[in-house]
Amino acid sequence: MKYILGCTAALLGMTLAVGLPVAAQEDDLFSFIPDGGRTLLGNLIAEGKVDPGDILSANQDRGAWKAYLDGLSTRLDETQTETLAAYLSATMPPAAKGGETIDTGGLALPRDGRDLTLEFCQSCHIITVVITQDRSREAWLGTMNKPSHVEIDTTQAEREAIADYLILNGGISIDDVPEELRAGGATY
Numbered sequence: 001m002k003y004i005l006g007c008t009a010a011l012l013g014m015t016l017a018v019g020l021p022v023a024a025q026e027d028d029l030f031s032f033i034p035d036g037g038r039t040l041l042g043n044l045i046a047e048g049k050v051d052p053g054d055i056l057s058a059n060q061d062r063g064a065w066k067a068y069l070d071g072l073s074t075r076l077d078e079t080q081t082e083t084l085a086a087y088l089s090a091t092m093p094p095a096a097k098g099g100e101t102i103d104t105g106g107l108a109l110p111r112d113g114r115d116l117t118l119e120f121c122q123s124c125h126i127i128t129v130v131i132t133q134d135r136s137r138e139a140w141l142g143t144m145n146k147p148s149h150v151e152i153d154t155t156q157a158e159r160e161a162i163a164d165y166l167i168l169n170g171g172i173s174i175d176d177v178p179e180e181l182r183a184g185g186a187t188y
């Protein structure tokens with residue numbers, strides 16, 4: 001208990017110092033997990049690189065989104081560009097694709113693979129079981145369709161979003177995972 005309190009105080013001190021919003025404070029333990037498409041898009045909109053009206057009404061496949069993003073001068077690396085292209089092709093336009101949204105800089109943007117992973121993949125085991133695996137799409141979808149996972153309340157589109165995010169952003173080294181998420185978290 002003492003440890004947990006100390007840890008919370010340290011986190012609070014840190015986030016107050018840099019003035020992060022409330023959502024980021026709650027999310028801080030997971031900041032080692034790379035941004036998903038929702039956050040990457042929110043940043044591009046905040047930086048004035050893209051017009052939200054154009055993005056939110058477009059319907060393109062992943063290759064077309066990738067080409068569009070490559071044509072902008074952004075600070076996104078290759079993995080981030082692929083992550084965002086996969087997100088945009090799966091979720092845009094939100095009016096047609098549906099799904100829950102999260103307020104991102106004042107805009108209601110659909111949840112991304114990272115949001116879904118944090119929401120659905122840590123009630124039976126710690127997130128580390130998921131995020132340290134480096135796998136193919138078939139392997140990710142295979143796990144999510146196993147008897148131990150098939151009951152999870154996600155749509156097929158959401159499973160694919162989780163898989164597409166994890167292919168690009170999974171395989172995180174255990175050395176980059178915070179101590180408190182490294183062991184003892186599995187309840188199965």
Ligand code: HEC
Pocket residue numbers: 117120121122123124125129130133143144146148149152162188
């Ligand atoms: C309802 C409980 C439950 C939830 C929720 C859950 N898991 Fe699991 N997970 C298990 C169990 C039980 C095992 C170990 C047995 C097994 O592998 O089936 C496991 C093991 C795993 C493994 C390692 C073994 C394997 O099959 O590859 C991965 C990777 C994994 N889960 C991914 C996920 C992802 C991704 C999500 C979120 C979509 C998730 N889990 C959510 C129950 C769960």
